Amino acid sequence: MIKEYYTSAIIISCIALILTCAWKLLNWAWLKPKKLEKKLRQQGLNGNSYKVFYGDLKETFKMRDEARQKPIPFTNNDYITRVLPFLHQQVAKYGQNCFTWSGPVPVINITQPELIREVFSRMNEFPKVKKNPLARLLVPGLVRLEGEKWAMHRKLINPAFHMEKLKLMLPAFHTSVTELIGKWENSMSETGSIELDVWPDITNLTADVISRAAFGSSFEEGRRIFELLKEQTQMTVRLFQSIYIPGWKYVPTKNNRQMKKINEDIQGLLIGIINKRKKAMDGGEAAKNDLLGILMESNFKETRSHGNKRLAMSFREMIDECKLFYFAGQETTSVLLVWTMILLSKHQDWQMKAREEILSAFGKNLLPDVDGVNHLKSVTMILYEVLRLYPPVLSISRRINDQDTMLGNLCVPESGMVSLSIYQVHHDPKLWGDDVNEFKPDRFSEGILNATKENLSFFPFNGGPRICIGQNFALVEAKIALAMLLQRFSFELSPSYTHAPTTSLILYPQYGAHLIVHRL
Incomplete structure (x- = not known):
């Protein structure tokens, strides 16, 4: 009797568990998305009907893969049909404020500067998107944190990016x-010219700079970290092409094991760098004037002044921030520099104007300094225009937590997302004029505020309190590199150059940047 009772109880419990899981799955995969879709349509928003599990993901990546097969003419700088073909199709069909589906999650496309400013300023109500946990291994640290933890890390890291600290890293920039x-x-022929793909060299340059400036080492010593980051980036991009099923990260698939193995290898290399530095500092050696040294000193001072380690970073958190230095510090500047060289190769008048300004300030032999390059007006205008036309990231996503949230007159339903379209805002003729897709750096001749008429129509480095902490580093590095290269070389597009902007996590030239480089 007792045995039959326990058997019945176990069977009932199993049935109840199965029914509960089935109900949760049904709600997650169908009932809730259809409820959210109804809320969006009641507000006048339009988009495709929800498709179970995948939403618009399959069509999005299918169209992107097809677009990647064909380069585009380099007549202007309108390339949305190549990098965001599905969004382009949706906007043409439903209007700017349409919605799409990222799996079972609706994503509202936001292009009005006033609403974008509101999202940035209300960062606690519009936090970062929680994507696949394995994807978060690639970019940990400050960009993933929220609330008090984010504020504490931001405070500790800020000193490393002050302009006075960047001046101390000048030798690293010059050397690289x-x-x-x-x-x-050394590779040039007797004629003083060479045709080459500059993209790999620019990638190595920015990797070398971040290695020296962040950790006092060279690219050769940090090469393994960059190789691992590249592999991890490729795997992360593949993860974004599918929806994440909760708990899947614990399943020991080949991909999951490889992602975790790469992360452990990167952490091991960074642990070695940090331990070596910590041992030197414990032995009385002064903190070095690189990003790691400044961060460790800032962290140490915070612990000492408050006597509470809770207010400082843990060893694991410091490793995460170092990894972020490596990834974000290299990627952003490399794409900024390569698109600048491509556009200056096409627009020789602006290349000559920039070179004349640089030679007037530094001559052919004087090494550029931070104060000097920050006063190069034409160079600054050129970099801003490149960032407008070819921003490193094409959109920024934010999520809603557990309740409907008003954004202007729009009600964003709980569990939904908003996508702030950098590309569309930067290429909007209503904001920038009919020449929006033309390369015209003089639109920034009186600064960003005047160019944007003081609205938020230019945000290549994010915006609001969470604006990219490393933007000064990226711009100073780009200015110094560009100044030194233009002191010694001129560039023109090679006949073999193929215009094919594409994006994985950043916007880059799919077939490289084939230029003809001439010694001056």
Whole structure:
């Protein structure tokens, strides 16, 4: 009797568990998305009907893969049909404020500067999107944190990016660019020219700079970290092409094991760098004037002044921030520099104007300094226009938590997302004029505020309190590198150059940047 009772209880419990899981799955995969879709349509928003599990993901990536097969003419800088073909199709069909589906989650496309400013300023109500946990391994640290933890990390990291600290990293910038200049000069023929794909060299240059400036090492010493980051990036991109099923990260698939193995290898290399530095500092050696040294000193001072380690970073958190230095510090500047070289190769008048300004300030032999490059008006205008036309990231996503949230006159339903379309805002003729897709740096001749008429129509580095902490580093590095290269070389597009902007996590030239480089 007792045995039959326990058997019945177990069977009933199993049935109840199965029914509960089935109900949760049904709600997650169908009932809730259809409820959210109804809320959006009642407000006048339009988009495709929800498709179970995948939403619009399959069509999005299918169209993107098809677009990647064909380069585009380099007549202007309108490339949305190549990098965001599905969004382009949806906007043409439903209007700017349409919605799409990222799996079972609706994503509202936001293009009005006033609403974008509101999202940035209300960062606690519009937090970062929680994507696949394995994807978060690629970009940990400050960009993933929220609330008090984010505020604490931001406070500790801020000193490393003050302009006075960046001046101390100037030798690292000079050394890295000088090595690249020597490489190109040694490869040139007797005519003083060479045709090459500059994209790999620019990638290595920015990797070398971040290695020296962040950790006092060279690219050769940090090469393994960058190789692992590249592999991890490729795997992360593949993860974004599918929906994440809760708990899937614990399943020991080949991909999951490889992602975790790569992360452990990167952490091991960074642990070695940090331990070596910590041992030197414990032995009385002064903190070095690189990002790691400044961060460790800032962290140490916070612990000492408050006597509470809770207010400082843990060892694991410091590793995460170092990894973020490596990834974000290299990627952003490399794409900014390569698109700048491509556009200056096409627009020789602006290349000549920039070179004249640089030679007037530094001559051919004087190494550029931080104060000097920050006063190069034409160079600054050129970089802003490149960031407008070819922003490193094409959109920024934010999520809603557990309740409907008003954004202007729009009610964003709980569990939904908003996508702030950098590309569409930067290429909006209503905001920038009919020449929006043309390369015209003089639109920034009186600064960003005047160019944007003081609205938020230019935000390549995010915006609001969470604006990219490393934007000064990226711009100073780009200015110094560009100044030193234009002191010694001129560039023109090679006949083999193929215009094919594409994006994985950043916007880059799919077939490289084939230029003809001439020694001056």
